[in-house]
Amino acid sequence: MVMKHPHTNDEAIFILLAAGFDEEAVVSCLVQLRSAGVSVSLIGSSAGLVSGMHGVTIKPDSTLGKITAVSPPKIVFIPDGKQAVTTLLSDPRVHRLFSATIKNNGRIAAMPTAASMLDKSVGPLPLIRSNGNLNKFFAQLID
Numbered sequence: 001m002v003m004k005h006p007h008t009n010d011e012a013i014f015i016l017l018a019a020g021f022d023e024e025a026v027v028s029c030l031v032q033l034r035s036a037g038v039s040v041s042l043i044g045s046s047a048g049l050v051s052g053m054h055g056v057t058i059k060p061d062s063t064l065g066k067i068t069a070v071s072p073p074k075i076v077f078i079p080d081g082k083q084a085v086t087t088l089l090s091d092p093r094v095h096r097l098f099s100a101t102i103k104n105n106g107r108i109a110a111m112p113t114a115a116s117m118l119d120k121s122v123g124p125l126p127l128i129r130s131n132g133n134l135n136k137f138f139a140q141l142i143d
Helices: 023-037 082-089 092-103 113-122 134-140
Strands: 015-016 040-044 075-078 107-112 125-128
Touching: 015 023, 023 040, 023 134, 075 092, 075 113, 082 092, 082 113, 092 107, 107 113, 107 134, 113 125, 125 134
Parallel strands: 015 040, 015 075, 075 107, 107 125
Antiparallel strands: none
16 A cells, blocks of 8 residues: 655646556556645546546546646556557657656656657656556556
């Protein structure tokens, strides 16, 4: 279980969503981090509901188009799901979000498939990588 720590809004985590995302990682991360008092927002690549790789549909809190005026988060989380990661990495707004987050001393967090795809398409980033153990990964996100 993730331990509860005090957090401010400038320590927010954005979870990026696009069609085909890994529902288990997203929902588990969302529940664990919000339960720990972390400010977490689901950010869709477009407006409306987003369906995951197993057909679970989620309504994001906001969209990439609406967060451009918001200060960058502490962490941008990219869940697995090859289709979702491909969509996200083809969107220039995601690359601008990565740049703004890193410039603000933030980090990018990624599940294994997403991390591999990021390495190949974007190059080296300050990544928080999952080794497959979700609870340990979530604990890294709030440390």
